[in-house]
Amino acid sequence: MNVFxxxxxxxxxxxxxxxxxxxxxxxxxxxxxxTCLLLIxxxxxxxxxxxxxxxxxHRRRIDIMRNLYRDPVQAPxxxxxxx
Numbered sequence: 001m002n003v004f005x006x007x008x009x010x011x012x013x014x015x016x017x018x019x020x021x022x023x024x025x026x027x028x029x030x031x032x033x034x035t036c037l038l039l040i041x042x043x044x045x046x047x048x049x050x051x052x053x054x055x056x057x058h059r060r061r062i063d064i065m066r067n068l069y070r071d072p073v074q075a076p077x078x079x080x081x082x083x
Contacts, residue, residue, distance in 0.1 A: 012050065016043050 020043060023036045 013047075016047060019043050 019039060023039050023043075026032050027036045
């Protein structure tokens with residue numbers, strides 16, 4: 001995993017955790033319940049979408065690497081002037 005990607009995920013999940021802690025504080029005091037429900041659904045939806053996109057990106061990279069590895073092996077040997 002790339003260090004830049006790791007730092008991005010760390011910041012992303014820290015912000016998500018802080019948002020959820022703030023929501024727990026607001027719901028325990030009994031204020032803004034609809035806002036808390038909206039924030040929870042947004043955090044869960046954004047996390048799901050981010051993980052889904054990252055998994056899809058990883059699968060595309062694996063497919064590209066397989067194709068790059070497979071092409072030279074399956075390509076027929078070219079006969080040149082020196083052979």
